[in-house]
Amino acid sequence: MANMRMTKNEMPEQDPIVRAGNFEEVALGYTAEMAIDEAKRCLNCKNPQCRTGCPVSVRIPEFIAKVAEGEFEAAYDIVTSTNSLPAVCGRVCPQEKQCESKCVRGIKGESVGIGRLERFVADCHMSKADKPEPEAPASNGHRIAVIGSGPAGLTCAGDLRKMGYDVTIFEAFHKSGGVLVYGIPQFRLPKEIVAAEIANLTKMGVKIVNNAIIGKSITVDELFADGFEAVFIGSGAGLPQFLHIPGENLLGVYSANELLTRTNLMKAYRDDYDTPIKRFHRVAVVGAGNVAMDAARVAKRLGAEHVYITYRRGKDELPARKEEVEHAEAEGIEFELLNNPCAIHGDEEGRVTGIELIRQELGEPDEKGRRKPVAVEGSNWILEVETVIIAIGTSPNPLIRNTTGGLTFTRKGGIEADEGGVTAREGVFAGGDAVTGSATVILAMGAGKAGAKSIDEYIKSKG
């Protein structure tokens, strides 16, 4: 008998006041009882729409049915049959826009907590002491190179390995995981979880070469010369965008990438790590996407007394996930909405003293239907801060673009590829942020999956 309660089981969380002072994970995860209770809310629809909302086609009703029966390992096997990174997806996917947005239970009341259940299943497996090692399929002798160990690359590599390909990932950083390790903070996605998911892939036989910058250490042409038969480019969108307003090079202005890389990848927040970070006091974050929320919450945890999100539109237009905005608010992040920065001011030593904002009003909707902000003349004011973090997006890194012939590129610098990741150059496939510009983890994973399928078809077509 299905559980007909209208609301999801709430996610247990660390107290906001406490968590704003530490880097421990915010959401604590369901207990087995909560998971079974939540799983029973699934109606097991004959024609499940949730699956169509998932970029990696997780067999959602099937795994949830197993959770309801208390068969957690069986549920894990079902999830991992299509998703190589369930502990990651369960934490950072915008489920409310994907699977959960299609859930029938969401029409009247709240959808089933699919993301929370996925996380539960993955964590449950990970914490098991006597779990079986993942199987390493025999090699079919075809070597494939994957560039970048972020969500697109890991997914592509995992899928290809499962099909029997001999896969090597080339990663520029000393640690694998791409945006999962340098971008998303510890309190949202613990790095131990990422490391465990990657360890599963290496146990399956995926090889990872760190400190290898494609376009610098090795070129794509050399990969082919070295015997790789196909290359998947999942190099992400690593290049930070700036505002190009006066004062942007003053001391105390950071890209969100710099702040996040220092804290997440280099662990500057820990005393036992060498990478330095400034003690923050008053911080303005420019932008209001998920990365802006991450940056603001990191700044708060690094000890800032006041952290402001400045955004030119209003609350209804905030691009970040609702959950992230709520978490930020609960932790004391202050929102200066309808304010657009026009300059950053500094003292004689070049240190930031404040950010100049112009108040905005919302005008007519633009082509995307979002109401366009219009500056209120003469409304300039200065928000006093010593730190400004620019979180207005990233674009694809030009290193591969500048060193790889035969590819075509979009106006914004992304590699041109079709839905299957097929590019203008034979044998070269691409997906994720390197193609689309900054998007989400799960869309990149979907692209990695599509790329793996296309590569398989390509290799088979060659005979």
Added chain:
Amino acid sequence: MYKVVTKRFLNDAHTICLFEIEAPLVARHAQAGQFVIFRLDEQGERVPVSVAGYDREKGTVTVMVQAAGRTTKMLHTVEQGDFISDFVGPLGKATEMEGLKKVCVVGGGVGCAIAYPIAKEMHERGIDVTFIGGFRSADIVILKEELKAASDKLIMCTDDGTYGEKGFTTVFLKQEIEANIAEGKPQFDRVIAIGPDIMMKFLADVTRPYGIKTIISLDPIMVDGTGMCGGCRVIVGGETKFACVDGPDFDAHEVDFDSLLKRAAFYKDEQDEAAKHICNITGGKRHG
């Protein structure tokens, strides 16, 4: 892990040390003017250092590092045969040499270590190289023989006159430029200057009135070295550039030195504090 194949101090004062590192992926494409990023161990920071040499066949890359902050001091305690955790590159663009005929390369202190491979390669390509190497005093002078072999004319100078000529590199650069004019010799078609930011600023002032294109190699604060963090922003010709991918070489007459000097000092307090906390018992080794 990357093996230290050779370790050798380059001067009497042991302030600058040579490390030859086994890193085939870096050695494959490394060129003069580029840099690498190294990390000592799991807790280490990513530190950029210029390529001072490479051996493609052996698969090794040489760097020459001055002990300045915590990490570089700790690197100096790493012994031959030991391993460091990361060594990645080559990063940045190589120094442009195409079409040059007569060049003056100026190195200041450890800057000579970066200037050396550039001078060497130019010299091998048949470019006329005048090298001016400046140091504070005799005890920190490096690469005496190597620089002689890599140049057509070598001027070494120290602030206190304890080695070579007495005086600053700016004085000797001006002298050489003037001598070219006075003696009717061809003028330098490029000056390449590498050293402390303040020295490069004054060298740029020397060459500006003569209209000699002057290239400097910058070493600002950075994290990743691949264009990701934007921490290494420099203003060149009024535009913001990333030293790691657009540089590290830039036209000295277009660089905004004021902003450069300020940015370089941003983490000074944190670095001084960190350097104070190097373990006295282990002498800087993290793991006994």
